[in-house]
Amino acid sequence: MTTGSDDTMMLTTPFHSRIAAACELNSWGDWMGYTTPNAYTDVELEYFAVRNAAGVFDLTPMNKYRITGTDAEAYLNRLVTRDVSKIGIGRVGYTVWCDEAGQVMDDGTIFHLAENDYRICAYARATDWLHWSALGFDVTIEDETAEVAALAVQGPTSCAALTAMGLVGLDQLKPFGLTEFDFEGEPLVVSRTGFTGDLGYELWIAPHKAEALWDRLFESGEPYLIKPFGTHALEMARIEAGFLQAGVDFMPAEEVVRNGRSRSPFELGLGWLVDMDKSVFNGRRALQQELARGSRYRFAILDVDGNKPANHSFILKGNKQVGTVTSAAWCPTAKSNVAFAQIEMPYGAVGEELVAEIYYQRELHWTRVLAPCKVIDAPVFSHPRRRATPPGNF
Amino acid sequence: MTDNYDVALVGAGHNGLVCATYLARAGKKVLVLEANTEPGGCAATREFAPGYSVSACAQWLNQLHPTVARDLALENHGLQWAARELASISLDVDGQHLTQRGDYVEGGNITAADSAAFRKFHAKTTRYAKLLARAFEARAPKLVESNLTDRLTLIKLGLGLKMMGRDDMSDLMRIILINMYDVMEENFDNAQLKGLLSLDSLLGSHMGPRTPSTVFGYLYRRVGEVFGHAGHAQVKGGMGALGQAMAASARAAGVEIRLSSAVASIDVDAGRVTGVTLADGEKISAGIVVSNADPITTFERLVGLRNLETDTARRVSQIRCTGGTAKLHLALNGLPVFTGLQERQLGQRLVIAPDMNYIERAFNAVKYKEYSTAPALDISIPTVHDAGLAPAGAHVLSAIVQFAPYAPQGGWEAHRETFTQLVVECIARYAPGIEQQIVASELLTPADLERDYGMTGGHWHHGELGMDQVLMMRPFPGATQYNAAFDGLYLCGAGAHPGGGVMGLAGRNAAREIIKRGAAA
Numbered sequence: 001m002t003t004g005s006d007d008t009m010m011l012t013t014p015f016h017s018r019i020a021a022a023c024e025l026n027s028w029g030d031w032m033g034y035t036t037p038n039a040y041t042d043v044e045l046e047y048f049a050v051r052n053a054a055g056v057f058d059l060t061p062m063n064k065y066r067i068t069g070t071d072a073e074a075y076l077n078r079l080v081t082r083d084v085s086k087i088g089i090g091r092v093g094y095t096v097w098c099d100e101a102g103q104v105m106d107d108g109t110i111f112h113l114a115e116n117d118y119r120i121c122a123y124a125r126a127t128d129w130l131h132w133s134a135l136g137f138d139v140t141i142e143d144e145t146a147e148v149a150a151l152a153v154q155g156p157t158s159c160a161a162l163t164a165m166g167l168v169g170l171d172q173l174k175p176f177g178l179t180e181f182d183f184e185g186e187p188l189v190v191s192r193t194g195f196t197g198d199l200g201y202e203l204w205i206a207p208h209k210a211e212a213l214w215d216r217l218f219e220s221g222e223p224y225l226i227k228p229f230g231t232h233a234l235e236m237a238r239i240e241a242g243f244l245q246a247g248v249d250f251m252p253a254e255e256v257v258r259n260g261r262s263r264s265p266f267e268l269g270l271g272w273l274v275d276m277d278k279s280v281f282n283g284r285r286a287l288q289q290e291l292a293r294g295s296r297y298r299f300a301i302l303d304v305d306g307n308k309p310a311n312h313s314f315i316l317k318g319n320k321q322v323g324t325v326t327s328a329a330w331c332p333t334a335k336s337n338v339a340f341a342q343i344e345m346p347y348g349a350v351g352e353e354l355v356a357e358i359y360y361q362r363e364l365h366w367t368r369v370l371a372p373c374k375v376i377d378a379p380v381f382s383h384p385r386r387r388a389t390p391p392g393n394f
Numbered sequence: 395m396t397d398n399y400d401v402a403l404v405g406a407g408h409n410g411l412v413c414a415t416y417l418a419r420a421g422k423k424v425l426v427l428e429a430n431t432e433p434g435g436c437a438a439t440r441e442f443a444p445g446y447s448v449s450a451c452a453q454w455l456n457q458l459h460p461t462v463a464r465d466l467a468l469e470n471h472g473l474q475w476a477a478r479e480l481a482s483i484s485l486d487v488d489g490q491h492l493t494q495r496g497d498y499v500e501g502g503n504i505t506a507a508d509s510a511a512f513r514k515f516h517a518k519t520t521r522y523a524k525l526l527a528r529a530f531e532a533r534a535p536k537l538v539e540s541n542l543t544d545r546l547t548l549i550k551l552g553l554g555l556k557m558m559g560r561d562d563m564s565d566l567m568r569i570i571l572i573n574m575y576d577v578m579e580e581n582f583d584n585a586q587l588k589g590l591l592s593l594d595s596l597l598g599s600h601m602g603p604r605t606p607s608t609v610f611g612y613l614y615r616r617v618g619e620v621f622g623h624a625g626h627a628q629v630k631g632g633m634g635a636l637g638q639a640m641a642a643s644a645r646a647a648g649v650e651i652r653l654s655s656a657v658a659s660i661d662v663d664a665g666r667v668t669g670v671t672l673a674d675g676e677k678i679s680a681g682i683v684v685s686n687a688d689p690i691t692t693f694e695r696l697v698g699l700r701n702l703e704t705d706t707a708r709r710v711s712q713i714r715c716t717g718g719t720a721k722l723h724l725a726l727n728g729l730p731v732f733t734g735l736q737e738r739q740l741g742q743r744l745v746i747a748p749d750m751n752y753i754e755r756a757f758n759a760v761k762y763k764e765y766s767t768a769p770a771l772d773i774s775i776p777t778v779h780d781a782g783l784a785p786a787g788a789h790v791l792s793a794i795v796q797f798a799p800y801a802p803q804g805g806w807e808a809h810r811e812t813f814t815q816l817v818v819e820c821i822a823r824y825a826p827g828i829e830q831q832i833v834a835s836e837l838l839t840p841a842d843l844e845r846d847y848g849m850t851g852g853h854w855h856h857g858e859l860g861m862d863q864v865l866m867m868r869p870f871p872g873a874t875q876y877n878a879a880f881d882g883l884y885l886c887g888a889g890a891h892p893g894g895g896v897m898g899l900a901g902r903n904a905a906r907e908i909i910k911r912g913a914a915a
Contacts, residue, residue, distance in 0.1 A: 071700075078700060100705040100872075135707045136699025274665075284514045285665050285879075 010035045013060035022228050029231055032125070034061035037230040044332070046229035047236045050196050051333045053225035054155040056217065057234055058355055059195075059202065060210075064148050067118040069139035076118060077108060078281050079133050081265055081274040087112045092176045092191050095267050095274050098283030102290055103253035103262035105129065106246055107270070108314035109193060111178060119144070123246035124254070127367030129184040133282070149210035153217070153226075154200030154237075156385055156394035161221035162190070162201060170201070184212060195234060197241020199385045199394075239338055240331035242301060242379025244268060249299075249326040249340055263342070264290055269299035297323075298348040302339040302356065303380070304328070304373040310339040310356040316370075317354055322347040324355065334380035337374065350377040399425040399650075401908075402670045402680035404696065405848065405887065406655045407435025410686030411640035411649075412462055412901030413886040413908075417684075418647040418842035420909045425678065426649055427670065429848065430657035434637015435686065435853070436847050437896055443834030445785045446725040448792045449633040450838070451847060451854065453774045454480075454626040454743065457618035458636075459531075462898035471642035474630035476780040481625055484590040485824045488533040491736020492586040494741075495625045502586040515581050522566050523616040525554045530617060530892035530899050533875045533907055534866045571861055574608035575750050585749035593747040593770050597794060598811030598854035598894065600718040602757030605752045608858040614859060616894065621897075626743045632781050636896070660685065670696075682882045682908060686901070688849055688856035689869040689889040690715055693879070706879050709870035713889075714863060717840035718760045722817050724791040725784065725834035730775070732825045741778030746771040746824060753796070760797035765813050769820060770796045773875035779900045788833070793817065800840040800851050807853050810837055855894030856887055864893060876904040877911075884908055 011034045013019070019037055027038040036058070039046060067076060076084040080095040087093040089112050096107045105366045107123040120130075153162060156178040162170050167181050167190060178191045186209045194200035205213055218226060238245065246252055253262040264287060265274050274287060300323070304310045309330050317325035323343035331338050339356060347354070350376065358369040385391050403414050406428035414424045432438060440450035463469075469707060481495035483503060492502025497516035499509055513566050517696050529551055530807075550629050555563050566753070569577050574595040578588040592603040595612035629636050641651055642869035656673040669679035685692040690713055699707040746772040747753050756766035772794040777784045784790050795817055814837045840852025849856060857869050866874050869889045875890075876884045886904035888894035 003528050040752075044613075074700065077706070100703045129704070131703040132708045136694075279663050280665075280701050280703070282705075285703070288665055 004091045009033075013058055014207035015058045015060065015151070015214050017212040018211060019058060019228065023230075027230070029093040031061040032295050035288075036061060037228070039230040039232045040228050042233045043230070043236070045330065046227060046233035049225065049227035050155045050198060050229055050237050052156065052231060053227065054153055054158040054161050055196075055227055055233065056221075057154065057229055059150045059152050060148075062145070062147050062150060063072075063122045063125055063143070064150075065120045065122065065126065066142040066144050067120060067130075067139055068116055068142075069137070070116055071137040071139050071204045072116045072118050075134060075137040076120070077278060078137075079130075080110070081281055081283065081287075083275045083278055084110060089114060092178055092193050094273070096282040098265065098287070099253045100283060100286060101253070102236070102264045102283035102286030103252045103256075104265055104268060104270070104284055105248055107244065111191060113189070114176070124252045131256070140242040147207065148204050149207045149213075149218070151201060151213065152194050152196075153205045154194045154196040154198050154201065156199055157221075157224035157226070159391050160393055161217070161224040161226050164224070165220035167218055173201075173290060174389045175387055182387065183209060188213070195239040195241075195243055197243065197379065197381050197386060198237070198383060199391045206288070235327075235371070236329050236331065239327050239329040240334055240336075240379065240381040241341065242381075244270075244299075244340070247325065263297060264295060266290060266295045267297040267299065267342070282318055292315075295345055297342045298345055300341045300343050300348040300375045301379060302341055302354070302373040303376045304339050304356050305371045306369065307337055308358050308359045308360050308369055308371065309337065310371065310373070313339065313356040313358050315341050315343060315354050315373075317347055331380055334381040338380055343375075348375055350375050395580030399423050399678065399680045401425070401682045401684055402678050403686060403886070404660065404670060404685045404692070405429075405686030406433040406637075406641065406651055406653070407696040407887060408437045408637060408640055408685045408896055408898060409887045409904075410435065410526070410684070411637070411644045411687070412466065412898045413684055414451055414649040415466055415640075415644045415647045416902060416905035417908060418649045420905070422682075424649045425680070426644065426651045427655045427672065427678075428651065428653050431654050432637065433651060433653065434643035435617035436849070437633040437637040437640070438564040438847070439632030439634025440723070442723045442836040443725045446723075446788070446790050446834060447632055447783045448723045448776065448790045449629075449774070451721065451843065453628075453772075453792050453794065455629055455636065455896055456623045456626045457615070457621060457634070457895040459898050459902070460622050460624070462902055466640060466643040468636070468639045468643060470758045471639040471646065473560050473636060473639040476628040476630040476776065477741060479625040480628065480742050482590060482745055483735070483739060484586040484745045485732065485735075486586060487733070488750065488822055491734055492584070492590065493730075494587070494590060494899050496619070499587060502584060504537065504584050504890055508582050510586045511581050511668070512587065518562065518565070518572065519560060519613060519616055520619065521558055523613050523620050525551070525558070525566075526610075526613055527617045528554060529618040529865065530578065530813060530897070531903075532533075533714040533903050534868065534891040536874060537866050565575065569609045570613075571606055572609055573604045573606050574612055575603040575754070578603070578750060578915060589749045589770075590745055590748035590755060592746055592750050592753055593772065593796070596753070597772060597796065598719050599859055600714075600760065600797075600853070601858075601860075602754045604754055606755075610861055610864065611859055614895070617897075618895070626890060627781055628774070628776055630782075632776065632780075632783060633896070657696060659698070660692070661773050662697060662701055662880050662883070665881060666884045668739060682884065684884040684886050684904060686887040688715065688853070688855075688887060689713055689873070690850040690886060692885060692889075697883075699880070702879055706872065709872065712860040713869055714860060715851040715853045715856070716853065716858075717800050717843065717849070718757070718797040719852070720815065720840060721838040721841075721843070721855055722793045722795055723833050723836040723838070724793075724818070726789040726828070726831040727777070727833050727840055728787065728792055728831055730790050730791065730825045730828045730831055740775050744773040744775070746773070746820065753825065756797055760799050763799040763802055765798045765802060765809065766796070767816060769798070769817060771817070771820065773821070787842070791821075793821065799842075806839050806841055810839070855887075857893075859893050865891060869891060876907045
């Protein structure tokens, strides 16, 4: 791990020297204690690199836990809502996990690296929960957040750029697949995953090879118009692709202090991740009750009229307030004004027409807009290259 | 494949038998599965040497709830009393013994002021015990998301508190969380009296007089007096006879009891219980499984932590359930002679706890997994009232020993002889020459009690009776109304509200809850 000097409490990632050099705006954010670039040069240009070429994002601060041992699969199956036995070796699965009240604690991905060997990537720190959950299981849990450096390479030319770097055969890797290459004598794990909804890969490597990886990637990627992007561009891409962000679109259950502020998977539109056929998993009893009783909220993607992002808006049905917006953005590729909202049941069914009460400010002048909006059934950005194997040589 | 039962009940301890009887009377088809060869659990009589028998765990009956006794018609099913309303005698090396029964205390150089203070203290604590007794007779209310029943219970508790008047109420609130040592110091001068009452507050637990919650422990014990037990009673034939009477009552109600049938697992699927699997592999299906086993045995060993959700597994793993109590049984070729005690007094409850520091020092050892070099003892010589427990002219002595560790350094086999000898010497200081009368002896350590009676940690109460583990916290939050973790799974033993002691209320309350939930159970 590359630690910062004594004059700051913020951590830096193993890519920091390269990121700092590229970060012309010198605009930094805090991601779980790590110094993270909000934007390098221009948010829109970075966003368009992701959609039209290749963007590189440092996701090292993502919490990474290694789960090994003979009970690893059984352990994960009890921990998360989906059936982990269906995630084969060399595959990655997106999932959520709940507390006993059936409330989502976090979402993340499970990497099935080898037999009895998994990595779980999470938004929130989860060491204590993972260890409590190990009672009765023969597993070893290791926090490898600082031991694994990670880069996301996202966008149509990502495959070509990485192949040019020497990852020959990468085009055969299927979505949510996982493979390993040699990088200067170190194993380089590559997964076809990402948070942009585009063709893209994530690279996982030992920290001491991080800078070399960055350098080689940008060297080989130059003809493919590769460009680093920060969290603000990522935010646009993920909203366009319909991805929820923990801490933004839902509060991790363990961080919630007020009653009723957490959400169940069903209330987040993630019911497809819940496998009630599993005999036992955290939250099962409560989720069973919720299925019988009905949910309190519904997650809705809204197509909002106009071009004013509906950030923090109330959602109205007639004069009644029925929901609030958690994420919103003007999505350039889809040319849509998208908002994610949590809508009180029974409102928010697909096709329902609602109103977003938008407030925006221009030169200290506040304006209120009542923008009609409609609940849509799918994210606004979905490109076939995200799923095609081989993805095509862009 | 066995017949389908409505209820499979794990363990024929006294609470299990009480619960089974009530359930059978409510029309349920109940099968009780017991690992041991005799019913009764800790209400057991044990032949520890040829011809010599003794109550193996509990040796006095002083808390059995009268409604339970009446409903089960125990006297019609063979329960006989060898002696009732026995006094407690705190022994003194020089023969200045102190005798206590109810609010009466004499001897031991007690002053008139202390006698009067004790009468006052006894009256006040009786009022407190009455309040507890009412709370024990119903399920503990849930604190969050309480329904009407729970709210009424809370209101009754609150009202009961208020009805006691301002002084009593504030004093109860003040002392309930603190320790016996401080409260004794506030009230009395007599060291023997303070020692005796302190021992009452912590028998069967892993606490010393200065441990918080011991005042609650004392009131817990005093609930027996509210239930009508003036002093200690001795069951004819030993406590096993109580187990037999309860089993007879259960059978008469239609309960089927299978002995020597250890349950290996409680089977669950998709959020509900499906039945149990016996050690020999036989599967018994039942829509309701009631466990008389302690919560750790139930959830960790029978259900399995991996079948529980994390939060429940975590709470189970944090239950404080380390025993500190051993049992010594001596076969004697004659009646022992205690300095300064008349022969007729030998049938009373004899206590060696000369002062509070004596008990506290005894407790110090067990904190470090060592045994007390001068343990506190609660002694019964049951053959004084019940000659049938030993050959003609011979006697047995049974002593509850505070404190002995569950797992001493080097294992119990390295210490068994030494500790036995040490306890005998301790008794011999009060009964010189008793060593020469011993024809056989048996020491049951906490580890032995765990093995023979299925109590995790050898803890008599199936979980410490601390304020963090009683009432709406017993055995742990989320399992406080007998049902826990799975639809159809219930606890009915000492680990559930109200707790340990041969009281029968945990079994009765659990049965009432199951019956109340009806089909929803």
